[in-house]
Amino acid sequence: MIASSIALIVLSASAVQAAFDPLKHSGNASPYFDAPTLPGLGPETPAGCVVDQAAYFVRHGSRYPEPGSFTGWEELFWKIQNASFIARGPLVFFPSWVPPVNNIDHEPLFLSSTGAQEAFNLGVELRKRYAFTAGGENFTAWSAGEQRVVDTTTYFLRGYLSDGNYLSDPSLNRGHLIILPDSLTADQALNATNGTFADSLTPSASCPPYAVFSNNGSIAASTFRATYQNRTAARINTFLQGNLTFDATDVGVMQDLCGFGFEIGGDKRFCDIFTDEEWLDYEYAADLNYYYGSGPGNPFSAVTGYPWIKAIVDLFEAGPNHSVTNGTLTPPPLIMGFSHDNNLPPLISALGLWNDTVLSLTQRDRHPLRQFRSGHLVAFRGYLALERLSCTPQPISTDNGVFHQIGVLGGSIISSNGTFATTSVPQSYVRVRADNAPIPLPSCSSGPGQTCSLAQFVEMVNGPLANAAGDFIAVCGLANVTGPGVSGISGNGSSVRFLTTKGDGTEIIVGLNPTTPS
Numbered sequence: 001m002i003a004s005s006i007a008l009i010v011l012s013a014s015a016v017q018a019a020f021d022p023l024k025h026s027g028n029a030s031p032y033f034d035a036p037t038l039p040g041l042g043p044e045t046p047a048g049c050v051v052d053q054a055a056y057f058v059r060h061g062s063r064y065p066e067p068g069s070f071t072g073w074e075e076l077f078w079k080i081q082n083a084s085f086i087a088r089g090p091l092v093f094f095p096s097w098v099p100p101v102n103n104i105d106h107e108p109l110f111l112s113s114t115g116a117q118e119a120f121n122l123g124v125e126l127r128k129r130y131a132f133t134a135g136g137e138n139f140t141a142w143s144a145g146e147q148r149v150v151d152t153t154t155y156f157l158r159g160y161l162s163d164g165n166y167l168s169d170p171s172l173n174r175g176h177l178i179i180l181p182d183s184l185t186a187d188q189a190l191n192a193t194n195g196t197f198a199d200s201l202t203p204s205a206s207c208p209p210y211a212v213f214s215n216n217g218s219i220a221a222s223t224f225r226a227t228y229q230n231r232t233a234a235r236i237n238t239f240l241q242g243n244l245t246f247d248a249t250d251v252g253v254m255q256d257l258c259g260f261g262f263e264i265g266g267d268k269r270f271c272d273i274f275t276d277e278e279w280l281d282y283e284y285a286a287d288l289n290y291y292y293g294s295g296p297g298n299p300f301s302a303v304t305g306y307p308w309i310k311a312i313v314d315l316f317e318a319g320p321n322h323s324v325t326n327g328t329l330t331p332p333p334l335i336m337g338f339s340h341d342n343n344l345p346p347l348i349s350a351l352g353l354w355n356d357t358v359l360s361l362t363q364r365d366r367h368p369l370r371q372f373r374s375g376h377l378v379a380f381r382g383y384l385a386l387e388r389l390s391c392t393p394q395p396i397s398t399d400n401g402v403f404h405q406i407g408v409l410g411g412s413i414i415s416s417n418g419t420f421a422t423t424s425v426p427q428s429y430v431r432v433r434a435d436n437a438p439i440p441l442p443s444c445s446s447g448p449g450q451t452c453s454l455a456q457f458v459e460m461v462n463g464p465l466a467n468a469a470g471d472f473i474a475v476c477g478l479a480n481v482t483g484p485g486v487s488g489i490s491g492n493g494s495s496v497r498f499l500t501t502k503g504d505g506t507e508i509i510v511g512l513n514p515t516t517p518s
């Protein structure tokens, strides 16, 4: 009796949560979730098409807090512990709450196990989605150099290569990881031999004017937070009696602790403190941070995102298993790059996406289909993907059956008049996806599933988008720099070369077998 009424309560609580989930409105603190798709535009590959090449630019998985945020958690802990008070309602857990970090040297900034799982799951998902890699083949992925990014790539590779048993044959099924320097400043990039300036998974760090404007993101977010956090603090203070009074800063920390508490320890208690409106405000502040900091609201965003888009379109033109002219390295048909949150919005800017509403600093944009939502791009392990699809112009109906001839793999589709339908030559198209949801390109969406023809996409990237972005070295005010960073293996500093140039980055092999004690 008691058990069944508990079950009922648990059931109805989860039904309520399905309606509004704060973890899907926590911006960059959200654990990975598939972004909602536009009406009528599902994530599946359009009928009559197969993906023959794809490129993913991925944020690292869920992690522990940055040292600065962690200090905020500790301050909240001490503020609570140093007071005598009675807590009620959603705050009753406060007297015994402790920050979810217990090994300071090994946790802050590094992946949580949720982050490792997110990365492993993406490996499994993409191996099955594309079936590009036959059993036993090696696979290479690229990573920016910070440990949490390298760890994400490593867990991705372990997931991707988790099929079959290759422990006894170390020449097969091995993950190769090419590590590029992480977030070099312009001065550092100048002296580095490879992985410099635009030839990087973290190019914005070496574009000085980008940094000047990126501050606009945090300023915009703070301006907006000031419109709601005091009101929220006053509301939650009604659950307290005694000498503990929360302020705007505490609200900011507590809202972060919904996502982080869940990701680290499965703790959703902070998620239950705030109203849906307060979560939407929290989310909107994060949207402003990325829109003005690293996205379309930063005039130096597109120039830092463009080089990766250009490198991928060149490889899509060459086709799967081909390198570019003069390339010394051929990337696999699935091209994986792992990096940080701030390096994703520049890709959106370079593609000319999500820039048709200027986000207000004082009023939350309430349109339900508002384009720029940080949680649909830079949630932990969020990604931007480009897919090359091969589609037959009119998918032919198989209603009349498919004929198989003895000894011949494959079949012929029978048409309504009984003859074999002639298969037409497939055409290539490009589709953009962010966190699984397809994003149509405003000026090029007449292909199957609102895709853009490869020919038109190539034209767009080499024409108007190249002009809108500009040349990295010139636009970033680096025209006079000299050094290995603009003359060595990284080329002229304005393009991505690491995908097609041997030795551009440090290569390691990811262990799949249990290491023998040394």
Ligand SMILES: *[C@@H]1O[C@H](CO)[C@@H](O)[C@H](O)[C@H]1NC(C)=O
Binding pocket: 075, 078, 079, 082
């Ligand atoms: C709480 O008390 C501790 C120990 O007495 C002290 O170090 C700390 O500054 C206090 N913190 C706050 C936020 O009151």
Ligand SMILES: *[C@@H]1O[C@H](CO)[C@@H](O)[C@H](O)[C@H]1NC(C)=O
Binding pocket: 082, 083, 084, 243, 244
């Ligand atoms: C709360 O009250 C206690 C005892 O009255 C006092 O020692 C403490 O400093 C007060 N804390 C705050 C944060 O005001």
Ligand SMILES: *[C@@H]1O[C@H](CO)[C@@H](O)[C@H](O)[C@H]1NC(C)=O
Binding pocket: 138, 170, 171, 172, 173, 174, 509
């Ligand atoms: C696969 O990787 C392993 C480990 O580096 C290596 O020994 C082997 O030669 C690679 N196979 C191919 C086909 O490159």
Ligand SMILES: *[C@@H]1O[C@H](CO)[C@@H](O)[C@H](O)[C@H]1NC(C)=O
Binding pocket: 187, 188, 191
């Ligand atoms: C780059 O190299 C030059 C010449 O060796 C040196 O003077 C400068 O300090 C180096 N810059 C950095 C950021 O290491």
Ligand SMILES: *[C@@H]1O[C@H](CO)[C@@H](O)[C@H](O)[C@H]1NC(C)=O
Binding pocket: 212, 213, 216, 219
């Ligand atoms: C953004 O930053 C630039 C450079 O600091 C500044 O000139 C500009 O006023 C800022 N824009 C906004 C909207 O804050």
Ligand SMILES: *[C@@H]1O[C@H](CO)[C@@H](O)[C@H](O)[C@H]1NC(C)=O
Binding pocket: 226, 227, 230, 247, 248
């Ligand atoms: C929020 O409250 C604090 C403390 O009362 C006050 O100093 C601050 O000006 C308020 N901020 C806004 C935007 O009203």
Ligand SMILES: *[C@@H]1O[C@H](CO)[C@@H](O)[C@H](O)[C@H]1NC(C)=O
Binding pocket: 052, 132, 133, 134, 137, 320, 321, 333
């Ligand atoms: C690309 O090369 C891999 C490894 O040799 C092979 O398994 C795959 O079938 C090739 N794909 C295409 C589209 O040629």
Ligand SMILES: *[C@@H]1O[C@H](CO)[C@@H](O)[C@H](O)[C@H]1NC(C)=O
Binding pocket: 325, 326
């Ligand atoms: C390829 O290399 C040759 C010889 O160095 C050079 O002339 C040509 O411009 C290069 N082509 C491209 C597309 O980089």
Ligand SMILES: *[C@@H]1O[C@H](CO)[C@@H](O)[C@H](O)[C@H]1NC(C)=O
Binding pocket: 302, 349, 350, 351, 352, 353, 355, 356, 357, 465, 468, 469
């Ligand atoms: C969005 O970006 C594209 C590409 O840079 C540009 O052509 C377009 O004018 C931009 N739209 C707005 C409204 O700024």
Ligand SMILES: *[C@@H]1O[C@H](CO)[C@@H](O)[C@H](O)[C@H]1NC(C)=O
Binding pocket: 415, 416, 417, 418, 419, 421
């Ligand atoms: C049979 O139908 C196919 C497609 O519907 C058409 O292309 C073909 O010409 C037809 N053949 C005859 C003999 O009618």
Ligand SMILES: *[C@@H]1O[C@H](CO)[C@@H](O)[C@H](O)[C@H]1NC(C)=O
Binding pocket: 477, 478, 479, 480
């Ligand atoms: C590059 O050097 C020239 C000549 O010294 C100077 O006129 C120009 O302003 C410099 N450009 C940059 C971006 O520093």
Ligand SMILES: *[C@@H]1O[C@H](CO)[C@@H](O)[C@H](O)[C@H]1NC(C)=O
Binding pocket: 180, 181, 193, 194, 195, 489, 503, 504, 505, 506
């Ligand atoms: C590329 O840079 C890495 C360090 O980031 C270095 O280990 C490697 O040797 C460099 N490769 C070349 C060809 O310079």
